[in-house]
Amino acid sequence: MKLKVGLYIGIAVAVIAGGALLAAKGNDAISQAESRxxxxxxxEQKMIVYDKSPGTIIKINAVAGDSIKQGDILFKVKSAQGAEVDVLSPDDGLISRIIVKPGDQLAQGMPVAVVQKxxxxxxxxxxxxxxxxxxxxxxxxxxxxxxxxxxxxxxxxxxxxxxxxxxxxxxxxxxxxxxxxxxxxxxxxxxxxxxxxxxxxxxxxxxxxx
Missing domain, CATH: 2.40.30.170 (Efflux pump adaptor protein, beta barrel domain)
Structure with a gap:
């Protein structure tokens, strides 16, 4: 009889200890999840906007997927006065999309391309x-x-x-x-x-x- 009682007590202690260990591990896991x-x-994407006087696109120097550097000439535009104007890349990055095509008329504020920085x-x-x-x-x-x-x-x-x-x-x-x-x-x-x-x-x- 005493042997059975001792066995039951041992099992109970083991269960309690195991439960406490699992609870501690569980709390630690929750803490780690909260901190991570x-x-x-x-x-980051940036829209390139034409900011010069109205004109017509005469040349496009880039296509989608091209890697570009700040200051690269992306477009050449002929103004209404006949002068050629360069549209430069404002950042390093990758051309995501060209919005315009040769012959398009540009007004100040028009978007011309999207660059992935x-x-x-x-x-x-x-x-x-x-x-x-x-x-x-x-x-x-x-x-x-x-x-x-x-x-x-x-x-x-x-x-x-x-x-x-x-x-x-x-x-x-x-x-x-x-x-x-x-x-x-x-x-x-x-x-x-x-x-x-x-x-x-x-x-x-x-x-x-x-």
Whole structure:
């Protein structure tokens, strides 16, 4: 009889200890999930707008997919006075789309092309309890967890929303219900051959010094 009682007590102790260990691991996993913020990598796009006097396009020097540098001549335009005007690239990047064609009449303010810039960005949502770890122009490490080989690049905080994006997102905490305010944080990173728009970008807030 005493043997059975001892056995039951041993089983109970093991179950309680195991439950406590699982709970601790579960809390640790939740904490890690809360500190690791993920967003989708996006490419910055810029519309090139014609800002000179009205004229006619006589030559286009680029096509979609071309890599360009700031100052490259993209278009040649003949003004109404007969002078030739160059339309220059305002940034380094990749031509996403050419909107016009030779012979088109241009007026000031007309869009002529779309350029994909060489900087990417990811938008993250950060709780108000952790937003103090971040500030504009602060450097952060950005990981790309689903690449075949581990990739980590330098990033910088480009902007933080002035007001919470979610004023009353409800979440359960040990002491009941509480409102959780979230802030939109944009992280900029330089593009490279391994990175593509649409990839998952991750920032671990626990690695950022206050």
């Amino acid at each position: 913020k993920q967003g989708v990598l996006e490419a 060489t900087t990417y960005y990811a938008d993250l949502y950060v709780q108000e309890g952790e937003i103090q770890k971040l500030e504009v122009n602060k450097s952060v490490q950005v990981r790309f967890p689903y690449l075949k080989r581990s990739a980590q690049v330098d990033g910088v905080v480009a902007s933080i929303s002035a007001a919470p994006q979610f004023a009353s997102l409800r979440m359960t905490r040990e002491r009941g219900q509480a409102d959780l305010s979230m802030f939109l944080v944009r992280i900029s990173v330089n593009s490279n051959s391994d990175l593509l728009p649409g990839m998952t970008a991750e920032v671990d807030l626990d690695e950022i010094a206050d």
